[in-house]
Amino acid sequence: MITRRDVSSITADAEYALLDARGLTPADLIAAGTEAHVYALGHDQVLKVYADPDQHQALETIADLYRRFDRTTVPFALPEIQAIEQHGTLLAVTETRLPGSPLGDALTLTSPATEHAYLAAVRDLTGLRLTTPLDRRMLLDPDPAHQGEDWTAFLRRLLGQKLPKVLADLRRDVPAVDSITVRLAARLSRSYTGPEGVIHGDLYPGNILVADGKVSAVIDFGTFTLLGDPLFDLAGACAYYRMYDEDRAAVRNRLLATAAENLPAGRRDDLADYLHLVALLSCDLYPEQGKHIRDTGHYQWAADVLNSPTDWKNR
Ligand SMILES: Nc1ncnc2c1ncn2[C@@H]1O[C@H](COP(=O)(O)OP(=O)(O)O)[C@@H](O)[C@H]1O
Ligand SMILES: [Mg+2]
CATH class of the missing domain: 3.30.200.20 (Phosphorylase Kinase; domain 1)
Incomplete structure (x- = not known):
């Protein structure tokens, strides 16, 4: 990584x-x-x-x-x-130079209007397309062996690389982790034929700029940018909003429920799968000096996501 x-x-x-x-x-x-x-x-x-x-x-x-x-x-x-x-x-x-300042500086994140503006910008970003395609799934992956990989095969590969590193810890903190990974493996064995676009990968209020009360720019593509199903970005963005606040689960479920409103049932299931993938793939990415990974904030956030029911799908 x-x-x-x-x-x-x-x-x-x-x-x-x-x-x-x-x-x-x-x-x-x-x-x-x-x-x-x-x-x-x-x-x-x-x-x-x-x-x-x-x-x-x-x-x-x-x-x-x-x-x-x-x-x-x-x-x-x-x-x-x-x-x-x-x-x-x-x-x-x-x-x-792009206009505006980060959404969390310009607006109050706890206000419903800000939440609404954030989700609208994230949805708009899922419409981003390229004029000429790229032949890989992870922007910064130079390995020619991965060129032309199918979207779900790519996610299966990432998950297969990650699980040996994190499964022992997750089994202690997420009782359902094995059933989650079995379900994901089954769903990812089918190939994906829906729309493809640019997945920012690090979509949170710090990377969205606001000027005169409106979203003016989305910045900072790169490290986590993927090419594939744009719904992956929507799942991440819902889960990253106020992710270290005490009421994060309620915030996340509210955003996900709103995001799911206009989606057909199959796509709601995809959104829930991507939410779990974001948590599994990122759980060990933010180690903290002198701490076991299980004691770090980001890992605990990921465990919380994996332990939360996905009943927002049916609201
Ligand atoms: N093109 C730009 N125009 C204006 N401000 C910018 C621009 N790029 C970055 N910034 C400012 O710098 C901050 C950090 O930049 P960012 O690209 O998000 O890098 P980092 O990877 O350090 O988060 C942003 O939150 C924004 O306030
Ligand atoms: Mg940034």
């Missing part, structure tokens, strides 16, 4: 040298993300500073994805990368 080299490994000296070369100062910083520092570059662009020069190829792949977006298929802006340059130990990426 891909791991992120985070901003804490950007050294101040290297960054000052880069800023200097671009005529920028620390006062131009507009955001410090998990992977990059983001600076305003005039009115129309941003400069993102990444710590890891090994990310060059990944960023080229993301820039290529952005060029393939059919931007007429969504009602908001999407990122564009203009240049990727190596600066000593750092990478400098020039992007179009």
Whole structure:
């Protein structure tokens, strides 16, 4: 699995040298993300500073994805990368500056109107299509052996790779885990023939920008981006909203019930399967220093998702 080299490994000296070369100062910083520092570059662009020069190829792949977006298929802006340059130990990426600030900063996440706007944006994103197709399922998977893989075969493979690593722990925390994986394996043995699009993979309020009260952009595709059934993104996005709040199960079930409202029964089942897949595939992705995986927040969230009834399907 891909791991992120985070901003804490950007050294101040290297960054000052880069800023200097671009005529920028620390006062131009507009955001410090998990992977990059983001600076305003005039009115129309941003400069993102990444710590890891090994990310060059990944960023080229993301820039290529952005060029393939059919931007007429969504009602908001999407990122564009203009240049990727190596600066000593750092990478400098020039992007179009997008309007707005993250949804959780601009709006109150607990308000029903915000929940509604979030779900509407997520649904809109499920309509995103490419102008020219990609021949793989995981954007940043360079392995030619995986080219042309069927969507459900791809998910079966991911699950098969993940389960040996997490099953022993999950059996302690999720009594039904074996029946869940047996059911998933059976459903994923059928091939999928529905619509295919771009799955953002990390769709949560931090990656949705809001300007003047409206969703203005969806950003930060890449690490978890897949090509396949867009419903996969909808399941993840419902489960990631306020995922560390105490009432997360109620929030998640409300979003899922609303998302399921307009879907035929078979697609509701798909949505429930994707919810379980998101939990299973991500449960060990956020280890915390000095803690057993079972004691980490993200794992406990995943166990909670897997232990929750899917009765939202029939509301
Ligand atoms: N193209 C852009 N235009 C304007 N602001 C941006 C742009 N890209 C990123 N940002 C700001 O920087 C923050 C972090 O960027 P993001 O792409 O989400 O990276 P990370 O992987 O660090 O989360 C965003 O929440 C947003 O506020
Ligand atoms: Mg982000």
